[in-house]
Amino acid sequence: MRASNWGMIWTAVMPLAVILYYFFRKKYKDQQVSSTLFWQERMRELQASPYLKKLQHHLLFYLQLAALLFCVLALIEPFSESETLAGNDFIFVVDTSATMLAGAPTHFEQQQQNMKNLAAQAGGKPVTIVTTGISPKVVIRNEQDLEQVDKAIDQLAVSFEKAEIEQTILFADTLAVNDSTIIHIFTDSLDRSVFANKTGQSYHIHGFTETLRNVSIRQFGLSKMDNGTRGIVQLVNNSEEALPATVRLSSGSVEKEVDVELAASEERLVPFEDLPDDMLWQATVEVADDYSTDNTMATYLAPPVREVAIESALHELIASGFRSLSLDVTLLESSQLKPDSGVPLVTNQRDLLEGPTPILLFGRNDENPFKVAGQIETKGHPLFTYASLDEIYVSQLYPPFESYETIATIDDHPFIQVSPKGDIVVLTDVQLTDWPLSPSFPLFLWSAMESLSGDAEFLGYFQPNEHRSVSLASKTGEWEIFREGMYSHSYIEGSGPFIAPAEPGIYKVVGDEKEMTMIVQLNSQEKTLSAGSTYKMGQVEAVQDMVRFSFVPFLIGLILLLVVVEWEVYRRGITTR
Structure with a gap:
């Protein structure tokens, strides 16, 4: 703690004067009394405590002294200083792609905490939050209330979409007020080449340098053979160490599995022969890696005719x-x-x-x-x-x-x-x-081609949150989407394009008495993890600012409280006389 007005330190004589007043005020009066009364008064004087002990019984004195000391402290204007972020306003670009779920705790959770820490250092300067995706979204705009910023950060969620981070950065550039706007990008990794031709703004990239283990199902396909159905699962070990894994194919009550040992950075095709002629299959790889979102993939046997x-x-x-x-x-x-x-x-x-x-x-x-x-x-x-x-x-x-x-x-x-x-x-x-x-x-x-060449029970393959025109018609005009028996959301015909669910998996689209299957799959780019780093690009960084937090308002409140207590003590003392 520091003070900005040391010239007012002379006011410390005021509490000193109160102390001297209590020390040297007259305690007894000399007066003529009978010998008995004189003797009793003399004994009380001899049994009296020292001055400091007497002061313990003087609550009013302590309250006055404390109020005066806080007055002196307020007059010298104490304050504390802390560093604030460089720049006049900030834009937080948040990567909400599926790879942000890697790690434990996840990269997304760690970046949420990093955003809160930086928002606390903003010193009340405006903060804008933008999420990535095919259509970047502004969560809050020029918010100065730290509580509202923290609330918005807590409500952020992974969308599983492809990041499209270059497109989002271009969008964030349009929101920048001037050259003093600092754009903070919270992601897992981002190549420096993205900023090769960007000189108008200052960019602070917050990435992760750790190398994580990951085994993903890159592709999964089925084909009908003369003797049954054949399935092929493409596994990729995106790690620097060998990992054992179990690949499992399932369709209803049918399950088949194969144990494999994947070398570092190995790609392998795992075949499954003589499968039953079921239409819908799901492949799962069980492995001790740090990213489980890409460990599952589904496919439908009937391919679309082109x-x-x-x-x-x-x-x-x-x-x-x-x-x-x-x-x-x-x-x-x-x-x-x-x-x-x-x-x-x-x-x-x-x-x-x-x-x-x-x-x-x-x-x-x-x-x-x-x-x-x-x-x-x-x-x-x-x-x-x-x-x-x-x-x-x-x-x-x-x-x-x-x-x-x-x-x-x-x-x-x-x-x-x-x-x-x-x-x-x-x-x-x-x-x-x-x-x-x-x-x-x-x-x-x-x-017509969708109706003739497609499967009446299969709506198609979608990417997370994909907007697409689909041929859906029902008497009520409403379709409900379910996953594993749990309701997800509804689609109203004519309300706009059909929007696929965010989370990958197998969904049922139900309307009237008709039921269709749809599969939401991760983008292939969301199945690869790469180590990144934290760095700064763009304009030369501004000098770090300092923000002052004054203690005077708190001291004034405390002084007023002491005055109220002092008055109550004085009132009670008068009424008991």
Whole structure:
């Protein structure tokens, strides 16, 4: 503790004067009394205690003395100094990627504590917190209340997304007020090359130098063989030491496991033969490493189809629409179309509907069209989730199929139908409508391919928090997402893109009486740990500032309290006389 006004030390004579007053004040008066009374008074004088002992009975004296001493102390203005962070305001960039869960305690927990320590040193200067990810988020902006900053830090959570830290730094640069803004980056490791062309701001990178042990499942795939299903698990030992591990594949009640010994930095393929023909499998590696998030991976046996065969006699706008979806398009003559090829076919051949191959039928080769007029009306179906047909003009339609479900009509005439095995029938030719000129046409083709080539019970693979357009339609318009029987969140149709859950794993998407499976997988970059460091980049660091904390307000409060107590002691003394 230091003082900034030593000139007021002379006021210390005031408590000294009170002490002298109590020491030398008159205790007894001389007066004439009878001999007996004189003798008693004399004995009391001889038995009196020394001056200091007498003072023990003088509470009022002590209170006055203490109040005066605190007054003197307040007048010399005592204070304490502590270092504060360099800069006028601060931006905390927080890495919330999955690798921050490595270590014990985790890197994320350690960085939360580091952020609290630095916020306490900010000395009331503004603090902004930004989290990383595909879409960086501002948690708090220019907050000066330390309690609110600590609360925001406690509420931070790992999002499992790819960090995209360079993009987040660019975003943080736009939030900087001026050159005095210091950007603190809390991550596990960050290469210096990221700041090669950055000179406008000062960056303080807080990383970890420790090297952790990690074994990850880099890839997991299934393929159907003549004698059953074969699975392959790719293991990577991202460590500097050999580690024993157990690889386990499970599907329902079926489990198979293999013990392996992984050398330092080794990559190994672990095969599993003669697996049952189950669709959904999960691979797990049991190993004594420091990062368990990448020790599990799931896969679904039915892969999505990425090609389509189109009858060359159809209008070329159909092929152009499919090519815009980045699909492999094959044009075939009518005689070359194979009903058992397994590749979705786009044709007008009515006979091909009887085969096992999924069909998208445009028009009919066995009927003649008739004229129609009116607006298109659609039912709730995944094909129309993103393809609106409101402004489409159709001049003619073909007769419908009696046993097919109608999902779109024009003047009560069937326009689009779905067969019992899932084939899609559009009862018009492309040249009889202006549909290809509408943005909804390629969206409809995409939805049709998802319906024809995908598994009706599998929604797809997603990355954590991924935003994606999916074909979901139900009567209620609401889908609930569950993991291991526990409710996660809901998705409302039409409320925006479908957002995948944050944590990797297997999820169930339930709507009405329909249930689908989705798999959330880590980005491959989140399966590798690397040692980092703590360093500073950018502008030359400013001189460390000092912040003063004055004790005067506390002393004034204490003096007022003593005055109140002193008054109460004085009042009680008067009333007892």
